[in-house]
Amino acid sequence: SQQGEEDPQALSIQEGENATMNCSYKTSINNLQWYRQNSGRGLVHLILIRSNEREKHSGRLRVTLDTSKKSSSLLITASRAADTASYFCAYLGSARQLTFGSGTQLTVLP
Amino acid sequence: GAGVSQTPSNKVTEKGKYVELRCDPISGHTALYWYRQSLGQGPEFLIYFQGTGAADDSGLPNDRFFAVRPEGSVSTLKIQRTERGDSAVYLCASRSGTGELFFGEGSRLTVL
Numbered sequence: 716s717q718q719g720e721e722d723p724q725a726l727s728i729q730e731g732e733n734a735t736m737n738c739s740y741k742t743s744i745n746n747l748q749w750y751r752q753n754s755g756r757g758l759v760h761l762i763l764i765r766s767n768e769r770e771k772h773s774g775r776l777r778v779t780l781d782t783s784k785k786s787s788s789l790l791i792t793a794s795r796a797a798d799t800a801s802y803f804c805a806y807l808g809s810a811r812q813l814t815f816g817s818g819t820q821l822t823v824l825p
Numbered sequence: 826g827a828g829v830s831q832t833p834s835n836k837v838t839e840k841g842k843y844v845e846l847r848c849d850p851i852s853g854h855t856a857l858y859w860y861r862q863s864l865g866q867g868p869e870f871l872i873y874f875q876g877t878g879a880a881d882d883s884g885l886p887n888d889r890f891f892a893v894r895p896e897g898s899v900s901t902l903k904i905q906r907t908e909r910g911d912s913a914v915y916l917c918a919s920r921s922g923t924g925e926l927f928f929g930e931g932s933r934l935t936v937l
Contacts, residue, residue, distance in 0.1 A: 719867070745924075750926075750928075757829075757916060758916070758918075758926075760926060763924055763925055803867050807924065811880060811881060812858070812870045812881050812883075812884070813858065813870070813926060814870060815860075815867035815868045815870075816867050817867045
Protein backbone atom coordinates (compact mmCIF):
# COMPACT_ATOMS: atom_id res chain seq x y z
CA SER A 716 0.00 0.00 0.00
CA GLN A 717 1.10 3.57 -0.59
CA GLN A 718 1.90 5.56 2.49
CA GLY A 719 3.09 8.74 0.83
CA GLU A 720 0.68 11.52 0.12
CA GLU A 721 1.32 14.19 -2.47
CA ASP A 722 -0.37 17.43 -3.19
CA PRO A 723 -1.62 18.82 -5.33
CA GLN A 724 -2.86 15.83 -7.30
CA ALA A 725 -2.76 17.98 -10.43
CA LEU A 726 -1.07 21.27 -11.23
CA SER A 727 -1.34 23.35 -14.36
CA ILE A 728 0.96 26.34 -14.92
CA GLN A 729 2.28 28.54 -17.71
CA GLU A 730 5.72 28.07 -19.16
CA GLY A 731 8.28 30.08 -17.21
CA GLU A 732 6.42 29.82 -13.89
CA ASN A 733 7.64 27.80 -10.95
CA ALA A 734 5.97 24.55 -9.90
CA THR A 735 5.91 23.32 -6.32
CA MET A 736 4.84 19.82 -5.28
CA ASN A 737 4.60 18.55 -1.73
CA CYS A 738 4.98 15.12 -0.21
CA SER A 739 4.17 13.84 3.26
CA TYR A 740 5.06 10.50 4.80
CA LYS A 741 4.43 8.64 8.02
CA THR A 742 7.53 6.73 9.08
CA SER A 743 11.15 7.51 9.83
CA ILE A 744 13.21 7.52 6.68
CA ASN A 745 16.73 6.95 5.45
CA ASN A 746 16.31 9.08 2.36
CA LEU A 747 13.62 10.57 0.16
CA GLN A 748 13.70 10.60 -3.62
CA TRP A 749 11.77 12.25 -6.41
CA TYR A 750 10.95 10.58 -9.71
CA ARG A 751 9.40 11.73 -12.94
CA GLN A 752 7.21 9.65 -15.23
CA ASN A 753 6.15 10.59 -18.72
CA SER A 754 2.87 9.10 -19.84
CA GLY A 755 3.22 5.41 -20.61
CA ARG A 756 6.89 5.30 -19.69
CA GLY A 757 9.02 4.10 -16.82
CA LEU A 758 10.07 6.29 -13.90
CA VAL A 759 13.22 8.37 -14.04
CA HIS A 760 15.14 9.30 -10.93
CA LEU A 761 15.51 13.06 -10.41
CA ILE A 762 17.08 13.70 -7.03
CA LEU A 763 17.78 12.05 -3.68
CA ILE A 764 17.95 13.82 -0.34
CA ARG A 765 19.22 12.08 2.77
CA SER A 766 17.53 12.33 6.14
CA ASN A 767 20.33 14.51 7.53
CA GLU A 768 20.02 17.02 4.67
CA ARG A 769 17.55 19.90 4.57
CA GLU A 770 17.89 21.16 1.02
CA LYS A 771 19.38 19.98 -2.24
CA HIS A 772 19.66 21.47 -5.71
CA SER A 773 20.07 19.94 -9.13
CA GLY A 774 19.79 22.26 -12.11
CA ARG A 775 16.29 23.76 -12.05
CA LEU A 776 15.22 21.40 -9.25
CA ARG A 777 15.23 22.26 -5.57
CA VAL A 778 14.19 19.75 -2.94
CA THR A 779 13.63 20.43 0.73
CA LEU A 780 13.15 17.94 3.53
CA ASP A 781 11.66 18.59 6.97
CA THR A 782 11.93 15.39 9.00
CA SER A 783 10.17 16.97 11.98
CA LYS A 784 7.08 17.50 9.85
CA LYS A 785 7.69 14.37 7.76
CA SER A 786 7.38 16.35 4.58
CA SER A 787 9.31 17.26 1.45
CA SER A 788 8.79 19.61 -1.43
CA LEU A 789 10.01 19.68 -5.01
CA LEU A 790 10.36 23.03 -6.75
CA ILE A 791 10.88 23.23 -10.49
CA THR A 792 11.94 26.71 -11.52
CA ALA A 793 11.37 28.35 -14.91
CA SER A 794 9.20 25.47 -16.07
CA ARG A 795 9.11 24.31 -19.67
CA ALA A 796 6.48 22.44 -21.67
CA ALA A 797 8.83 19.44 -21.63
CA ASP A 798 8.47 19.30 -17.82
CA THR A 799 4.90 18.04 -18.29
CA ALA A 800 4.81 14.67 -16.54
CA SER A 801 3.80 12.95 -13.31
CA TYR A 802 6.10 13.48 -10.36
CA PHE A 803 6.37 11.02 -7.49
CA CYS A 804 8.12 11.18 -4.16
CA ALA A 805 9.45 7.94 -2.74
CA TYR A 806 11.04 7.29 0.61
CA LEU A 807 13.29 4.58 1.93
CA GLY A 808 12.36 3.51 5.44
CA SER A 809 13.68 0.83 7.73
CA ALA A 810 12.01 -1.89 5.68
CA ARG A 811 14.43 -1.16 2.80
CA GLN A 812 11.60 -0.95 0.34
CA LEU A 813 11.05 2.30 -1.51
CA THR A 814 7.49 3.49 -0.91
CA PHE A 815 5.94 5.80 -3.49
CA GLY A 816 3.43 8.55 -3.11
CA SER A 817 0.33 8.98 -5.22
CA GLY A 818 1.94 11.51 -7.54
CA THR A 819 1.33 15.00 -8.90
CA GLN A 820 0.37 15.43 -12.54
CA LEU A 821 2.09 18.57 -13.77
CA THR A 822 1.00 20.26 -16.98
CA VAL A 823 3.08 23.14 -18.30
CA LEU A 824 1.25 25.15 -20.92
CA PRO A 825 3.33 26.74 -23.70
CA GLY B 826 22.73 -3.60 -21.37
CA ALA B 827 22.86 0.00 -20.31
CA GLY B 828 19.48 0.07 -18.63
CA VAL B 829 16.84 -2.16 -17.07
CA SER B 830 15.13 -4.28 -19.68
CA GLN B 831 11.65 -5.73 -19.27
CA THR B 832 9.88 -8.22 -21.50
CA PRO B 833 7.28 -8.47 -22.82
CA SER B 834 6.35 -4.82 -23.09
CA ASN B 835 2.73 -5.81 -23.58
CA LYS B 836 0.93 -9.00 -22.64
CA VAL B 837 -2.73 -9.76 -23.23
CA THR B 838 -4.03 -12.93 -21.66
CA GLU B 839 -7.27 -14.57 -20.70
CA LYS B 840 -8.57 -14.93 -17.19
CA GLY B 841 -7.17 -18.05 -15.54
CA LYS B 842 -3.99 -18.23 -17.60
CA TYR B 843 -0.40 -18.24 -16.31
CA VAL B 844 1.91 -15.32 -17.06
CA GLU B 845 5.64 -14.71 -16.70
CA LEU B 846 7.21 -11.27 -16.81
CA ARG B 847 10.97 -10.91 -17.13
CA CYS B 848 13.36 -8.27 -15.83
CA ASP B 849 17.02 -7.89 -16.77
CA PRO B 850 18.59 -5.38 -14.35
CA ILE B 851 21.62 -3.17 -14.77
CA SER B 852 24.76 -5.25 -14.54
CA GLY B 853 26.25 -5.20 -11.07
CA HIS B 854 23.13 -4.01 -9.26
CA THR B 855 22.45 -6.50 -6.50
CA ALA B 856 19.08 -5.10 -5.39
CA LEU B 857 16.04 -5.60 -7.62
CA TYR B 858 12.47 -4.44 -7.06
CA TRP B 859 9.11 -5.27 -8.59
CA TYR B 860 6.27 -2.75 -8.48
CA ARG B 861 2.76 -2.69 -9.90
CA GLN B 862 1.17 0.50 -11.18
CA SER B 863 -2.46 1.09 -12.01
CA LEU B 864 -3.65 4.01 -14.10
CA GLY B 865 -3.37 7.29 -12.24
CA GLN B 866 -1.66 5.73 -9.23
CA GLY B 867 1.86 5.60 -7.90
CA PRO B 868 3.87 2.37 -8.07
CA GLU B 869 2.83 -0.20 -5.47
CA PHE B 870 5.62 -2.31 -3.97
CA LEU B 871 5.47 -6.05 -4.61
CA ILE B 872 8.82 -7.66 -3.78
CA TYR B 873 12.48 -6.79 -3.29
CA PHE B 874 15.49 -9.03 -3.92
CA GLN B 875 18.95 -8.63 -2.47
CA GLY B 876 21.06 -10.99 -4.56
CA THR B 877 19.22 -14.26 -5.11
CA GLY B 878 16.96 -14.08 -2.09
CA ALA B 879 13.71 -12.23 -1.57
CA ALA B 880 14.52 -9.75 1.18
CA ASP B 881 10.94 -8.49 1.41
CA ASP B 882 7.93 -10.04 -0.32
CA SER B 883 5.32 -8.34 1.83
CA GLY B 884 3.78 -6.56 -1.14
CA LEU B 885 2.77 -9.66 -3.07
CA PRO B 886 -1.03 -9.55 -3.00
CA ASN B 887 -1.64 -13.30 -2.65
CA ASP B 888 -0.12 -16.70 -3.33
CA ARG B 889 -0.88 -16.48 -7.06
CA PHE B 890 2.08 -14.14 -7.32
CA PHE B 891 5.62 -15.43 -7.11
CA ALA B 892 9.02 -14.08 -8.17
CA VAL B 893 12.44 -15.63 -8.55
CA ARG B 894 15.97 -14.46 -9.17
CA PRO B 895 17.95 -17.71 -9.28
CA GLU B 896 21.37 -16.33 -10.25
CA GLY B 897 21.12 -12.89 -8.72
CA SER B 898 20.62 -11.13 -12.03
CA VAL B 899 17.53 -11.72 -14.19
CA SER B 900 14.26 -11.94 -12.31
CA THR B 901 10.92 -13.40 -13.33
CA LEU B 902 7.57 -12.43 -11.87
CA LYS B 903 5.07 -15.26 -12.19
CA ILE B 904 1.31 -14.89 -11.92
CA GLN B 905 -0.89 -17.95 -11.76
CA ARG B 906 -4.62 -18.10 -12.55
CA THR B 907 -4.70 -14.50 -13.66
CA GLU B 908 -7.69 -12.36 -12.78
CA ARG B 909 -8.99 -9.19 -14.41
CA GLY B 910 -7.86 -7.24 -11.35
CA ASP B 911 -4.26 -8.20 -12.10
CA SER B 912 -4.31 -5.89 -15.12
CA ALA B 913 -1.68 -3.19 -14.56
CA VAL B 914 1.78 -2.11 -15.58
CA TYR B 915 4.42 -4.19 -13.80
CA LEU B 916 7.60 -2.23 -13.23
CA CYS B 917 11.02 -3.58 -12.40
CA ALA B 918 13.89 -1.53 -11.00
CA SER B 919 17.43 -2.16 -9.89
CA ARG B 920 19.16 -0.08 -7.26
CA SER B 921 22.53 1.62 -7.50
CA GLY B 922 25.03 1.72 -4.68
CA THR B 923 23.93 5.25 -3.82
CA GLY B 924 20.27 4.28 -3.44
CA GLU B 925 18.64 5.47 -6.65
CA LEU B 926 16.31 3.11 -8.47
CA PHE B 927 16.62 2.66 -12.22
CA PHE B 928 13.35 1.55 -13.76
CA GLY B 929 12.55 -0.40 -16.87
CA GLU B 930 9.77 0.69 -19.20
CA GLY B 931 7.38 -1.81 -17.65
CA SER B 932 5.28 -4.73 -18.83
CA ARG B 933 1.66 -3.83 -19.46
CA LEU B 934 -0.53 -6.80 -18.52
CA THR B 935 -4.13 -6.96 -19.67
CA VAL B 936 -6.30 -9.80 -18.45
CA LEU B 937 -9.47 -10.23 -20.47
